[in-house]
Amino acid sequence: MSLLISLREWLTAQHLDAVLLSSRQNKQPHLGLSSSSGFVFVSHKSAHILVDSRYYTDIETRTRGYQIHLLDATQTLYSCINHIIDDEKLSAVGFEGEQVSWETANRWSDKLHARLVSAVPDVLRQVKTAQEITCIREACRVADLSAEHIRRFIQPGLSEREIAAELEWFMRRQGAEKASFDTIVASGWRGALPHGKASDKRVEAGEFITLDFGAQCQGYCSDMTRTFWIPDAGAAEESVLFSVYQTVLAAQRAAVAAIRPGRPCHEVDAAARQVIADAGYGDCFGHNTGHAIGIEVHENPRFSPTDTTELMAGMLLTVEPGIYLPGLGGVRIEDVVLVTPDGGEVLYNMPKTLLHTGEA
Numbered sequence: 037m038s039l040l041i042s043l044r045e046w047l048t049a050q051h052l053d054a055v056l057l058s059s060r061q062n063k064q065p066h067l068g069l070s071s072s073s074g075f076v077f078v079s080h081k082s083a084h085i086l087v088d089s090r091y092y093t094d095i096e097t098r099t100r101g102y103q104i105h106l107l108d109a110t111q112t113l114y115s116c117i118n119h120i121i122d123d124e125k126l127s128a129v130g131f132e133g134e135q136v137s138w139e140t141a142n143r144w145s146d147k148l149h150a151r152l153v154s155a156v157p158d159v160l161r162q163v164k165t166a167q168e169i170t171c172i173r174e175a176c177r178v179a180d181l182s183a184e185h186i187r188r189f190i191q192p193g194l195s196e197r198e199i200a201a202e203l204e205w206f207m208r209r210q211g212a213e214k215a216s217f218d219t220i221v222a223s224g225w226r227g228a229l230p231h232g233k234a235s236d237k238r239v240e241a242g243e244f245i246t247l248d249f250g251a252q253c254q255g256y257c258s259d260m261t262r263t264f265w266i267p268d269a270g271a272a273e274e275s276v277l278f279s280v281y282q283t284v285l286a287a288q289r290a291a292v293a294a295i296r297p298g299r300p301c302h303e304v305d306a307a308a309r310q311v312i313a314d315a316g317y318g319d320c321f322g323h324n325t326g327h328a329i330g331i332e333v334h335e336n337p338r339f340s341p342t343d344t345t346e347l348m349a350g351m352l353l354t355v356e357p358g359i360y361l362p363g364l365g366g367v368r369i370e371d372v373v374l375v376t377p378d379g380g381e382v383l384y385n386m387p388k389t390l391l392h393t394g395e396a
């Protein structure tokens with residue numbers, strides 16, 4: 037279904053006459069590019085893009101079916117929108133209350149000739165279009181290749197920051213616009229920090245190392261986590277983290293297997309959480325099992341204990357349970373999964389069994 041048709045169905049369901057989109061993420065599908073400035077205004081009768089001279093030409097060539105207005109000192113957001121509001125006799129106009137500051141919302145409320153209603157158009161981005169899925173597959177392909185590259189690259193003596201820099205440089209060489217978030221590299225005891233950004237710590241033989249990273253391709257994100265063993269003279273099996281790894285892997289696979297259209301998100305979370313609790317590590321898994329992904333790294337719905345959203349084919353979510361043992365280390369394994377009519381399709385090829393770093 038086209039973007040404007042689904043947005044207008046949403047307007048009807050929300051009892052709104054129009055909506056003013058201002059966030060980068062909700063404008064991007066309309067603009068065809070990512071920009072924090074400019075606005076999209078859509079009523080049942082018309083669709084508008086308001087943008088200043090920095091973006092006007094680019095957006096004009098990327099879009100069809102919108103009236104494009106140039107914002108400058110004489111034509112402001114208020115004069116432009118009020119003209120449409122008056123012309124079409126609009127009374128209830130939605131805006132992104134979660135994204136707009138209190139100051140801005142009050143100013144809009146003062147100046148616009150309509151009643152402003154806080155709304156959450158983000159739900160329109162939950163089921164991805166075929167074109168969006170293609171972009172996310174590409175972002176996942178880049179992350180997957182990069183995971184194998186960095187697995188071979190890691191050696192005792194390198195700092196976590198050096199490893200993160202190599203990973204990000206490799207992703208860009210594979211076509212990523214940028215990393216989709218600050219790369220997490222957590223080795224040894226730092227593995228117990230679920231969001232431990234790469235530090236100056238040097239990695240050592242015998243440690244486990246967790247890397248959580250993603251690529252952005254055509255404005256869409258991937259998100260991937262793997263935990264590797266940095267070999268020493270001993271065997272990985274001697275580490276307490278080896279059995280922890282097997283538990284996290286079983287939990288991750290249980291959650292992926294639970295994915296199918298119609299299933300409430302909290303049931304997928306429970307599938308992973310149960311495996312970890314049964315192994316005695318219930319208190320060591322403090323975060324959600326996963327989150328939707330797309331233009332933003334973290335979108336709704338979530339695989340959390342409380343999210344009752346029912347999965348639909350075309351949604352993409354991560355599955356990333358972990359176990360963290362303070363002072364000792366941690367394990368997390370993360371895939372991106374596409375919800376298909378029959379279940380879930382994992383978008384990474386790298387094996388999830390415990391791999392060691394270094395060549396071969």
Ligand SMILES: [Mn+2]
Pocket residue numbers: 259260327354356370
């Ligand atoms: Mn994630």
